Structure formats: C-alpha cells, structure tokens
Amino acid sequence: MATMQEIFKGFEERQAKLVEDGLKNPLAHGAALIDGQITPLLDAKIPILDQGFLHSDLTYDVPAVWDGKLFRFNDHLDRLEKSCAKLRLKPPMSRNEIEQATINLISKSGIRDAYVQIIVTRGFRFIREPLPTNDTPENHPIYILVMPYIWVMPYQMQPAGGEAVVTRTVRRIPPGAIDPTVKNLQWGDLIRGLLEAQDRGSQYPFLTDGDGNITEGAGYNIVFVKDGALYTAKKGVLEGITRKSVFDIAKKAKIEVYLDDVSASLAYVCDEIFMCTTAGGIMPITKLDGESKGEVGPITKLIWDGYWAMHYDSKYTTKISYE
C-alpha cells in the first residue's frame, strides 16, 4: 500500500481547498437538481406525496467523482437504465441529458471528490392506481444530488482495517422478495444489521441469506481471500461496480475469482477479507466477530492499489470541466 498515503494526501489537500471554496460557493457543501432547479443540498426538498417516499418506489445509482473525474460513469448509467427498466420507471430525460445534467451539477458545485446520487422515483401515481386515461406516456421524477465524497470506511481507518460481524439477528432480504440487483433504498434489514454491529461493539455487518451463505452488507459487497483466490456472492447482492473493478484487477493479476454461493463459514477460515463500494473503495476488514484476522493482507493491498490506479486511467474516467 505504498500509494495509500499519497492517495490520501492528495484527497486531504483537495478537501482543504473545498472548505475554502465553501465560503464563496454555497453549492460546495452539496447541490441538488430537482425539477430543473439547482439548490444547495440542505435546502433541497421533495413532495411528501412522492411514491419514492411513500412506498420507497424508486431506484438510484451512485457514481463518484475522484480528483475531478467521474469514475466508470457509463457503468453506473448502464445499471441505472437496467434498474429503471426492471421497475418500469421512465426518467424524464434521455441518458445523454442525465449525463450532461450530472456533469453540469458537479461542475457548478466545484466539488472535486464527490458522491453523486441519481434517483428516479415513481412520482405521484401509486402503482395500484390505474394509468391516466389520456394514455400519454408517464415520465417519472429524477433527482440528482452531488455532495462531498462519502467514506463508508473512513480513509484514516483503511491502513489498519475495520471490524465486522456476521449478523445473528437479521438476514438479507431474499432476491425473491426484493431484487437486490435493482439498487434500492429499502434498508430495513441493513439498518438492523448496522444496529446489531454497533450493539456488539463493531462497525460493519455481514448479512447471510438465511441459509448459511454470506450476501452483502450495508452498502458494500464482501470479498473473502483464501489461498490466493477471491470468493464473493453471486446471488442476493448488488452487482457492484467497485466489485467489477476488483474482478478486472484480479483478471489482470491472474487471481482466480469464484462468483458463487459463499458459505458464511469461509469468513472464519479465510486469509483476508475486504468490502468494496463506490463510497470508500476497497475497505479491509481485520477483525471479525471480535477476533483479529491479522494485518491487511497482500491480495487486499494489491487490489487496493489497482483500484485507485484505475482512477488515473483515462479508460475509466470522465474529466469534469469546473467553472
């Protein structure tokens, strides 16, 4: 993890600049695009009658901006499109318009390391109600939010790694109930997991599928390393784009990846554990259920380095022109 300190140092310098900018630009603390209007994020409001609130009837995606460049933006837009199709939602803008509106919002905010949410909701019509009789195609609301980069695991914690538990009091929602490949905000099980982790003096819950297999956690995929190979759940989880980067790095490094059912018992006998998400990258776990798993291991380090290196590879990035 030779590059770790360098990556974090660059981030800290840009953060200091962002705090300065915030004195001049109210959007530097976060910005929202709602109904064509750009506002500071803290002032942004939605109608309480939106079905995105009233029945969590929505999907969303989370691209991130790192050092002034969107990372794998096309992959996020692809997934958003698929999610919308599965839920029969139709955003009011074309893919190109969403792309441009997002880039414009990031640019106006001046935020060079950003967490971006693009949310499409059902809008005012509850799914039980019949379609309007005039048969005009429905357009569903879109909300775009840009805020300073979020770390699911604080970067200061990453060199030593964080603490996880395999939850005992809650299981993951099965895909037969809610399809986890459609990115959603129905976090009831994940919130119970977070509370259990906190109650047990830990931080990161790993939820099982109720049949002894590991699924995912509160906003992150989970990867085990055993005898030099990676193991991660195929079913019952979000098809993470950060995880996709992990697969790309593994392929290049000739590391075997098993995308399959992953027994929870592997957590206790594997050599390394890391979590991955757009909001934080590759996040090493070095303590499980209160027991040490040793220091951050060599494969995790290799993946970590590879992941952040990709952020400086123009193949994966879209440069923002700031105003």
Place this chain on the structure above:
Amino acid sequence: MATMQEIFKGFEERQAKLVEDGLKNPLAHGAALIDGQITPLLDAKIPILDQGFLHSDLTYDVPAVWDGKLFRFNDHLDRLEKSCAKLRLKPPMSRNEIEQATINLISKSGIRDAYVQIIVTRGFRFIREPLPTNDTPENHPIYILVMPYIWVMPYQMQPAGGEAVVTRTVRRIPPGAIDPTVKNLQWGDLIRGLLEAQDRGSQYPFLTDGDGNITEGAGYNIVFVKDGALYTAKKGVLEGITRKSVFDIAKKAKIEVYLDDVSASLAYVCDEIFMCTTAGGIMPITKLDGESKGEVGPITKLIWDGYWAMHYDSKYTTKISYE
C-alpha cells in the same frame, strides 16, 4: 349486507359535501403538518436528505376517520409507539401531543371520512453515523397527513367482491429480514406483487412466505373462511388493527379463529376469502387466479356488517369537533 347500501349512501352524501367544502377550504383536499406548519397536502414537502427518503428509515401508522370519528385511535397510537421503540425512533412530541395535533389537523381539514398517516423518520442522521457528541437526546421528525378516505377496494366493488392472485414471481420479505409488525413503507415485494396481479388481469396479490404459506398483500391482511372458521397468518404479516376488529367480531359471534401458519393451498379449497385493512375495511374476494369463488359468503357478510357497526359504537370511536 343489508347495511351496505346505507353505509355507502351516507359516505356518498358526505363526499358530495366535501367537494363543496373544497371550494372554500384548501385543506379539504388534504392537509399536512410538517415542522409545526399546516399546509395543503399537495404543497407539502420534506427535505430530500431525510433518511425516511434516503433509506426508507421510518415507521408510520394509519388511523382512519369515519363519519367524523376516529376509529380505534388508541390502538393505532399503541402500535406506532411499539414500532418506534423497535426502530429506536423517538418522535418529537408526546403521545398526547401527537393525538391532539392529529385531531386538530383533521378538524381544520373538515374531512369527515379521512385516511390519516402519522410518519416518524430517522431525520438527517444516517444510522451509520455516530450520535452527536453533545449527547442530547435525539428527536426524530414526525409528519402527519390527512386526506380523503382511501379505498384499497373501491366501495362500489365490495358487494360483488374483487379478484386476487397468489403470486408466482415474488414472495413476501421474511420477518428475519424486515419485521412486518413494524409498519413500514418498504414495498418492493408488494409492488412486484401488484405488477404481477395486473399482468395477470387481476387486482390483489396474495404473497406467500416462500415456503408455501400465505402471508399478506399490498397493504392488507388475508383471511380464509373454511367450514365456518377463520384462518389467517400469525407470522410474517402486519398485526392489522382491522384484523383485530375481525377477531373481536368473530369472538362475539362464536366463530373460531385460527391464527397460525396458513397453507397457500387453503386458498383454493376454502369457502370464502376476504382481505382487511383500515383503508377499505372488509374486502371480499370472489375470484382467485381467474377462477370464481362464488358470491360473497355469509361469514364475510357478518364480519362486514359487524365491522361497520363498530364505527358507530362509542367504545371504539373518538369524535372530532370540526371548526
């Protein structure tokens, strides 16, 4: 169902009056209390950063007003209190204040048959973030909405009954993932059920638990009648207050109630089926998976009559003084 036409006629007369009132009182179309401010419902907004939206981290309850009187209001407040406790949410008002604020809002709206939502959300702090260091107790936002009475099954359809399907493409979220006794708005599975019902030319989905047992539908409990007894799911469902009224009526009428696992196969061999919810009462199902179940049966009629009679029993009602 001798009383049915009478009940509906009274409702229609009050509806006509409500439409007239709407010309004078903008709250007659619906009213919201948010942050101490009363607004017309259509204008009511919440911060997009509310965790009730961003992670559906909330609970709620739905009392109804019928003919100027709240029905079983205490039961709804009891359940709301329990739900908040389970989610570790603390409303910013006492129970008595919530009661008074709700009654005041209904009174100001002038709506004599109302659907009421009392929603408590996590507010701005995501559950992963540590509590503020000043250690002051957190108060979570409360939103109270009043709108004209909602019929999950239109009253015009109730004499003939509606059409249901046992869903094939989706199962109910198991209680080990999200606790259904905590009333929630994470409707991903129920929305899939509604879409499947519509795709199959039907209306009301019945979801199983994935192990061959019937659970509940999109906002209603399900009751089967077989050989003069009632069968309804004990686990994996909301503990409905309308269903509680069904139990009360059954007890008085010496009808046996089996609160237990209920096999989905019973749906096909039972004598009568009805659904129950605060938003529509007792809702007969007379067609299942495209096959007729015959006319609305005698037990359903008895329960239907008993349910609406309770709305005129002062033991269960709280009279509103309209302004």
